[in-house]
Amino acid sequence: MKKHKSLHSVALAVAAFAGSVGMAAAAELPKSAEVKDTGKLVIANTLEYAPFEFIDEKGEQVGINIELAQETAKMLGAELEVTRIPFPSMIPGLAAGRFKIAWETFAATEDRLKQVDFVMFIKSGIVASTTPDKAPSFQGENNLCGKRLGVIGGAVSDFIADRLNEECKTKGLPELTKSVFPEGKDIIQAVLSDRIDARLDDATASGYFEVTSKGQLVVVPGLYDVAPLGIAVPKGDKDTAEMLRAALEEMIKNGTYETIMSKYGMTSAMIEEAYVVDSADKIRK
Known part of the structure; x- marks a missing residue:
């Protein structure tokens, strides 16, 4: 007691x-x-x-x-x-x-x-997301060089991809390949079916999809076109x-x-x- x-x-x-x-x-x-x-x-x-x-x-x-x-x-x-x-x-x-x-x-x-x-x-910013099995290949600086990226046509990510590709070329690294899609859902399916390596999109949409999809795609290191909110x-x-x-x-x-x-x-x-x-x-x- x-x-x-x-x-x-x-x-x-x-x-x-x-x-x-x-x-x-x-x-x-x-x-x-x-x-x-x-x-x-x-x-x-x-x-x-x-x-x-x-x-x-x-x-x-x-x-x-x-x-x-x-x-x-x-x-x-x-x-x-x-x-x-x-x-x-x-x-x-x-x-x-x-x-x-x-x-x-x-x-x-x-x-x-x-x-x-x-x-x-x-x-806020632009991030890349890929399947968990490919994520280890996206480590380190210039981790998008040589990768196949999907973007929405005319979106910020479309122009960011072009800028990043120029940086890859300037540094003598493999160029990235950009594929343009009409909607985010099309990019996600392309990544999941291994037609491209990663989705380049807004950090908000990408991070939230990682959570709601239970990790079908994961955000890899790197934040581009950063702006405080x-x-x-x-x-x-x-x-x-x-x-x-x-x-x-x-x-x-x-x-x-x-x-x-x-x-x-x-x-x-x-x-x-x-x-x-x-x-x-x-x-x-």
């Missing part, structure tokens, strides 16, 4: 410690006036762009952005409220003061920076921007960020530090 009491005491102590750590995190993170006043973290989101945000088969809101926002709300000791808004209406809505946070994956263009600021938390906040709203930056930075440090990104096959899109961009010269490539 004495032993059981001791174990019970330890369990209570651990629970109390965990609770105190959670309360401390909420107390230490800066909060915007809106979160302080309402106790809510309100975000605008489309809820229709997997793997970042979507409604699953159970009718629940899921995805990278949703789960990062949920963790942020938890650390702030706030309730998350998601307002569904079409993507084209988000920056105008922020500029008009209708809401404070558009939690999407925005590229920080000069035109957008005239109206809003950004908190960067992820990066971020959450949009009203221009000059330093309190909201710093609140989000601090929360994301804490998740990067404690491993929550990597756990969520890994869940959706997006580790290639991770960045090492969350940061605020309020002018084009602060964008980190």
Whole structure:
């Protein structure tokens, strides 16, 4: 009986410690006036762009952005409220003061920076993916030289393939062979049937297919045409921007960020530090 009491005491102590750590995190993170006043973290989101945000088969809101926002709300000791808004209406809505946070994956263009600021938390780019048995042959520098690649005609990957081929030729390495397809599904079938070696496509689509297909294709090392992406906040709203930056930075440090990104096959899109961009010269490539 004495032993059981001791174990019970330890369990209570651990629970109390965990609770105190959670309360401390909420107390230490800066909060915007809106979160302080309402106790809510309100975000605008489309809820229709997997793997970042979507409604699953159970009718629940899921995805990278949703789960990062949920963790942020938890650390702030706030309730998350998601307002569904079409993507084209988000920056105008922020500029008009209708809401404070558009939690999407925005590229920080000069035109957008005239109206809003950004908190960067992820990066986008082009990656190659292949079958697991071929993945070991895609290691090291210039790992696409000599390979047969499939791209969607006119997409960024189409032009990236041409640029990479020029680099292969300049370095005296075997040239890559580019095959153009109308749709991503056609490229996937070509890789699976060994007509080409790899698919060259957006990191988001490729990473998510790796997860949903249970590894039929896997992303290999290398990220091309890299661009940081971020959450949009009203221009000059330093309190909201710093609140989000601090929360994301804490998740990067404690491993929550990597756990969520890994869940959706997006580790290639991770960045090492969350940061605020309020002018084009602060964008980190």
